[in-house]
Amino acid sequence: MIKKHVSDVKSEQVAINGAQGATIQWLITDQDGAQRYVMRRFEIKPNGIIPLHAHPEEHEIYVLSGQATILSETDETISAQTGDILYVAPFEKHGYKNEDHHPFSFLCVIPLLPK
């Protein structure tokens, strides 16, 4: 069994094109023994954004704190806040924009796909 605390995991800038004020922590990875899926934590500062993008990996998301607008290809405005759960399908466009005064943080689990 592996145990660590979220505050012990290093935080990196999100590398997606156009991302601002957004960090990622890789909480559980293949380095811990995970072979099928990995858990990350994102934090987006007020006025921060991860622009609309897509990839083969689906997302299973749990919002830990704050609130944000979830960007999508539809005209519908989706807002997410603490305790919200999101499922983003493979190749579905998505993004996050924090227009609030508090950080927006969430867990996001993705599969480890064959390279």
Add this chain to the structure above:
Amino acid sequence: MIKKHVSDVKSEQVAINGAQGATIQWLITDQDGAQRYVMRRFEIKPNGIIPLHAHPEEHEIYVLSGQATILSETDETISAQTGDILYVAPFEKHGYKNEDHHPFSFLCVIPLLPK
């Protein structure tokens, strides 16, 4: 994209033999489109327990609130609290015992294994 709130997901008693005061919510499942892994939320009341058990599914765990003793086969006493992250390997024995005065809640992601 699917969005729901944790309070909208029904809560069921944990069916593991000997479990007491423990509930599970299936937050994201194959019903939502998930094909590889699913996200659940557990809550264990004060004095509640999920006894030592094992299964083929690994666990990727994030503690949302409270604190508990993590049961394992080793003599080491592991305590987990808010913001702790646990990785439990396939077939590794584990359990949870809440000896605190507040509920212990955590997310737990497991693979969807072939039946």
